[in-house]
Amino acid sequence: MNERRSESASESRTDRLLVCNPASGSGDHAPDVRTRGTKRGFEVRETEAAGDARRFAREAADGDDNGNGDTNDISLIAVAGGDGTVNEVIHGLLEADALDQVDIAVLPTGTANVFARTLDIPDLDAGFEAIDADTSRRVDVGVAGGRPFLNTCLAGLSAEANASTPDEWKRQFGPLAYVLTTLRFLPEYEGLPLEIRFDESGLDGDAGSVVGTGTESVVGSEFGSSTDTGVDGNADATDAEDGGNANDVDNANDDGTPSTWRGNALLVLVGNAFRLPTVRRRSRDPIADGALEVVVLERGRDGESLAVGAEDAPSVFDVDRDVIPGPITRVEASSVSITTRADDRGPVNFSLDGEPLSATDLEVSIRERSLSVLVGPENPVRDQ
Numbered sequence: 001m002n003e004r005r006s007e008s009a010s011e012s013r014t015d016r017l018l019v020c021n022p023a024s025g026s027g028d029h030a031p032d033v034r035t036r037g038t039k040r041g042f043e044v045r046e047t048e049a050a051g052d053a054r055r056f057a058r059e060a061a062d063g064d065d066n067g068n069g070d071t072n073d074i075s076l077i078a079v080a081g082g083d084g085t086v087n088e089v090i091h092g093l094l095e096a097d098a099l100d101q102v103d104i105a106v107l108p109t110g111t112a113n114v115f116a117r118t119l120d121i122p123d124l125d126a127g128f129e130a131i132d133a134d135t136s137r138r139v140d141v142g143v144a145g146g147r148p149f150l151n152t153c154l155a156g157l158s159a160e161a162n163a164s165t166p167d168e169w170k171r172q173f174g175p176l177a178y179v180l181t182t183l184r185f186l187p188e189y190e191g192l193p194l195e196i197r198f199d200e201s202g203l204d205g206d207a208g209s210v211v212g213t214g215t216e217s218v219v220g221s222e223f224g225s226s227t228d229t230g231v232d233g234n235a236d237a238t239d240a241e242d243g244g245n246a247n248d249v250d251n252a253n254d255d256g257t258p259s260t261w262r263g264n265a266l267l268v269l270v271g272n273a274f275r276l277p278t279v280r281r282r283s284r285d286p287i288a289d290g291a292l293e294v295v296v297l298e299r300g301r302d303g304e305s306l307a308v309g310a311e312d313a314p315s316v317f318d319v320d321r322d323v324i325p326g327p328i329t330r331v332e333a334s335s336v337s338i339t340t341r342a343d344d345r346g347p348v349n350f351s352l353d354g355e356p357l358s359a360t361d362l363e364v365s366i367r368e369r370s371l372s373v374l375v376g377p378e379n380p381v382r383d384q
């Protein structure tokens with residue numbers, strides 16, 4: 001155990017801050033978090049509204065009590081909250097240009113707690129155990145429009161659903177609340193006319209492979225064919241001008257991977273630490289591989305284009321044909337540009353780890369292994 005971090009509670013500590021969102025998750029954790037945090041020498045600050053966690057982290061990282069901008073005052077920030085609160089804290093650190101100067105500990109008291117699970121920290125006890133064990137590792141930070149994300153940058157159905165999931169539902173149903181909202185939105189969701197450009201440079205050899213186009217299609221095989229995805233290396237942008245009911249993927253790279261996708265997206269998921277499971281390939285270490293995984297789920301097409309290969313397909317989603325998700329495009333990239341193709345150029349709603357962001361053009365990149373986080377022990381107590 002790190003001696004510096006096992007000092008007694010009675011000692012005054014200025015290098016440990018615990019940011020607690022008392023409203024996250026079930027909303028009943030704050031007293032317990034405060035007691036256990038104080039015992040470990042943390043200064044505990046509770047948020048009162050959105051934006052507070054970001055400000056607390058920025059102020060702590062600025063550490064400017066002595067007026068010289070020195071960021072060494074704080075060495076550890078623990079975050080008691082869900083993915084949104086963790087995101088805010090990272091945002092504050094990014095603003096203070098102190099991403100690589102502070103360790104982050106996650107105390108999962110939110111609803112989904114996706115990032116905590118990725119770190120093998122399933123609950124509050126495990127979070128405090130990780131603090132006591134003091135084992136850290138470096139992870140990638142995604143940056144979208146100058147803002148950070150650890151799990152995902154989403155656009156489309158899930159972004160809309162995330163923003164609209166009532167707190168009451170989160171308290172009542174937990175992570176299922178997001179699924180319920182998504183299902184509620186699905187029937188009337190019309191999709192987003194987008195152009196998405198991928199840059200695969202800088203990735204190692206087996207990255208950048210594509211699933212969901214041509215013969216490699218996952219969903220296409222379920223639907224019998226994916227030959228209508230427009231992947232022919234000569235894709236014509238005008239195909240997608242018909243109301244967004246067709247997509248194109250331009251093959252611009254030597255290895256045949258697309259550099260541009262155009263179409264009407266049901267969902268765009270840019271995954272950093274979070275990756276969809278795959279049967280073909282598993283990322284080396286998604287949390288620190290310097291890569292983003294982009295998954296584009298095309299909105300089901302109506303009329304003749306959906307009919308291609310779909311007639312005999314099993315009804316896996318058991319919903320109206322008009323909203324059956326179409327083919328999936330799946331690419332690993334080092335950076336991504338997402339641009340609206342809507343006539344009015346109105347901004348697109350994105351969701352960064354559940355936090356909303358509106359943008360017409362969004363540049364997404366990754367800062368490899370730029371953040372140090374405390375991780376769960378190899379043999380968590382909960383398993384014994």
Ligand SMILES: Nc1ncnc2c1ncn2[C@@H]1O[C@H](COP(=O)(O)OP(=O)(O)OP(=O)(O)O)[C@@H](O)[C@H]1O
Binds near residue numbers: 026113170
């Ligand atoms: N005191 C507060 N009262 C109400 N809302 C708050 C408060 N402090 C922070 N918030 C906001 O609460 C929102 C939700 O927080 P958070 O994402 O951490 O929890 P969650 O939604 O329950 O969990 P998850 O994102 O893991 O599903 C954030 O957008 C945050 O800005």
